[in-house]
Amino acid sequence: IDGPGYQVAPVDTEPTDRMNAGRMIYEPVNGNGYGTPVLVGQKYTLSGAWKDDMVFEFSDDVLGAYFGTPDESLTLEVQGSLCTLSASDDRRFLSPKGPVPRILQTHARIEGGRFQCGGHSDQKPASRADDSVCGKLTNVVDTCSADGCKVLATGMNSRTCLSYCQGSGLFCVGSWESVGNECAKTTSIPGRCDEAHASNTRICACSPESDEVPSTTSSIARTVIPLEPEIPDSSGTKSPQTLECSALPDIKATCSDDGCKVLAGGMTGLTCLEYCARSGLECAGAWEEVANDCNVKQTLTCDEVYPDTSDLICQCASNLAGTTARPGTGAGA
16 A cells, blocks of 8 residues: 555564555454555555455444544545545445455445445335345344344244344344343344354344355456566565466565565464465465575475464465375375
8 A cells, every 4th residue: 555654665574564664464364354554534545466356444434423523534546546435435245243245336346357436325224114135034023223134033042043044045144142132132242153052032134145145156256456567676586477376465575487486474373375275376385484585494384384473485376286295285185
């Protein structure tokens, strides 16, 4: 990201890892995405490479209301296109348990390889009386949301919210234990959609499955925003030359001419197997580096975590069929 606050010389040492100059590191545990601080009302430019579609979010309406700035916004530029991101933007890509697989036209997003603006949702809250997508939910004791998709349901003894929502052709995005059979009284931490309980009532949040969830049978498209050309540094590091590895994230140095063997940052607690899989690739090799470079200190297996380091050298490949054994799996695995 480039803009106010990031137009400084990068600091390569840990724990900064060039994030002070706009480098955004993928967060695979909690957010499953990228994030960085920005200044309200400013303009920022985003460049890089990602796979698949994505949604952009800035602040939120609760945070904006808390600070008395519910209409705060900023301008984001991607691939020469400008969009305004606002605290009041639609956030139906989120559920009580985090991101869910849906992208709507009201979301600021990259979809089909293009950066597209979103905005306020014009949808009116659905009523339990109308023929809404959640109006067919059964055994409803009380409705806990304006759209009727979050409900207090009965007959839930040993039944999951996943099963409950699927019974109406929907998918589950949240599950809570009710206290006193009231919507307003729930446990603070949501449970898992596939988790059954002994209680006869449970609060379940369901969501339409129609055009909001990608088909599991269709192939997943790759969305790649081309990287700006890089100039080899004094160590001779070269830019990626092949398309299949052009979307690898968090590259600190490129260790091969084809760009598929890289020094990757943000690897604390992660394996090269996981790193390559994030880009739809397989792991062909893993190493611990000497000192933020492409020199090998120790050879690892693909599924091995190296303690107390945030960098690993990973080699990825699109297809390892025909090789004798993949590092970290052993022959015949």
